[in-house]
Amino acid sequence: MSSMQLSPSISSSSSAIFGQKSFNSRTFRASIALKRSGVCKCVATPEQTAYTTKVARNENLAKLQAGYLFPEIARRRGAHLLKYPDAQVISLGIGDTTEPIPDVITSAMAERARALSTLEGYSGYGAEQGENKLRAAIASTFYKGLGIEETDVFVSDGAKCDITRLQILFGSNVTMAVQDPSYPAYVDSSVIMGQTGQFQKDVEKFGNIEYMRCNPENRFFPDLSSTAKTDIIFFCSPNNPTGATATREQLTQLVQFAKRNGSIIVYDSAYAMYISDDSPRSIFEIPGAKEVAIETSSFSKYAGFTGVRLGWTAVPKELLYSGGFPVAKDFNRIFCTCFNGASNICQAGGLACLSPEGLSAMQDVIGFYKENTQIIVDTFNSLGFKVYGGKNAPYVWVHFPGRSSWDVFAEILEKTHVVTTPGSGFGPGGEGFIRVSAFGHRENVLEACRRFKQLYK
Known part of the structure; x- marks a missing residue:
C-alpha cells in the first residue's frame, strides 16, 4: 500500500456501523402505504442513482496516488485539530511564507x-x-x-x-x-x-x-x-x-x-x-x-x-x-x-x-528565514540527528533511519502539535526523512524547537 493512501472509504466504515447484513449492494428507501384495514405495508423502492455522462474519466488521473502531498497534510492537520481542538498547532510543513511583504x-x-x-x-x-x-x-x-x-x-x-x-x-x-x-x-x-x-x-x-x-x-x-x-x-x-x-x-x-x-x-x-x-x-x-x-x-x-x-x-x-x-x-x-x-x-x-x-528588502526577509533555518538545524543537531540542507535553502532535511517518514510525521504531530512534511511524499528516496520548513514567525519556530527537544531529548 502506498504511503500516500488514505484511510478506508466511508462505504466500509458505514457497513461496520450498520452491520454487514443491513445493506446489500444497494440501499433501499421504505415507503409506507396505509391500508383502510389499518395494516401498514412497507414497499421497498430502489434509491435513485445519479445521472452519468458517457464521457470516460482521464485514465491518467486515475493513476495518481491518493491526494497531492500538501492537501493531504492539510487534511491530516484538520483531523488533528478535531481531535485536539485546543491545541496550538504550529505549521512547519508546507513551504508557505509568513512574514509581511515589504x-x-x-x-x-x-x-x-x-x-x-x-x-x-x-x-x-x-x-x-x-x-x-x-x-x-x-x-x-x-x-x-x-x-x-x-x-x-x-x-x-x-x-x-x-x-x-x-x-x-x-x-x-x-x-x-x-x-x-x-x-x-x-x-x-x-x-x-x-x-x-x-x-x-x-x-x-x-x-x-x-x-x-x-x-x-x-x-x-x-x-x-x-x-x-x-x-x-x-x-x-x-x-x-x-x-x-x-x-x-x-x-x-x-x-x-x-x-x-x-x-x-x-x-x-x-x-x-x-x-x-x-x-x-x-x-x-x-x-x-x-x-x-x-x-x-x-x-x-x-x-x-x-x-x-x-x-x-x-x-x-x-x-x-x-x-x-x-x-x-x-x-x-x-x-x-x-x-x-x-x-x-x-x-x-x-x-x-x-x-x-526592493532587492534590499527581499534580502532582509530571506535573511530572517535563514536565521529560522539555523535555529532548526541547531536544534536537531543538539539532539543527535543527522541534518542536511539549511545552508542555502529554507528547508531542513532530518534523517530518521529505519523509520517510516509518515510514522515520524504522525508522531511529531501527535506529541508536539507541530506539522512537518514526510520525506516519502517527495518520492521513494525521501523515506526515512522529514522536511522541516523555516517559513514561520520567530516565536513559533522557537516554540516548535522547544517541543522537539522535549520529545527527542
Missing part, C-alpha cells in the same frame, strides 16, 4: 491598483509574456552577463503553473527524469500528461520515469553514469526538499550529460536567492546551458508572493528541437493559448521587488 513592494501594487480607477491609469489585457519593463528587469537582475535577453523571459503566475505549461509543451510522447526526492508537481504533472506507466507499489515509483536517487552518500547529486537517457530532466537547486545545492562542477556534468543525450533540462531555481556560497544561482552560468536548458523561478519565496502569484520562465533562443525549430516559439504559443498574462498589479509589485530598495 512596504516598498506593496506600495507599488497599491499605486497601480488605484491608477486602475482613472482613465489615464486604466489598462486591460496586457502582453501574455509580461510587461517589457519587468521582463527587462528580470533579465538584467538574475541573468546579467549570461546572454538571457528580456525577450527570452516569460512572466507568469508562478513557477508551479509554468511546470504544467511546460508539460503541455512537451506533450505525452516524451520520457522524464526527476531527482529522487523532488518537488511532487514534476511527477504528478508527468502522470497527468500520460508520460508514465502505472504506479508500482512495490518500489513506490511510476513506470517510465527515471528516478535519479539523491542521498547523503552521493552528496544529493545523482550518479549520471547509471542514469538512463530521457528526453526531459527536471532539476531543482537549491533542492526542495533536501535543501542541497549543486556545485558548478556538478551542474557542468549535468549540462554535458544533457548534451550527450540530446535532452532538455527544466531547471527550477525558485530558491536561488537563498544561496550564500559560490554555488551557481542559474543554470545559465554553465557554458552550453542555453542550448539544453529552460529555467523557471518565482517571487514566492523571495518577496512573500505565495498568495500574490508571480514568477517567470526563461527559454533561450538557442534551445532547439531535434528538427531545428525554436522551443521558445512553441512556449510562446502555449502562453498565448493558455494564459492571458500575469496580473498588472502583481507585475507592478515584481518591478518594485527588483528596484534597489
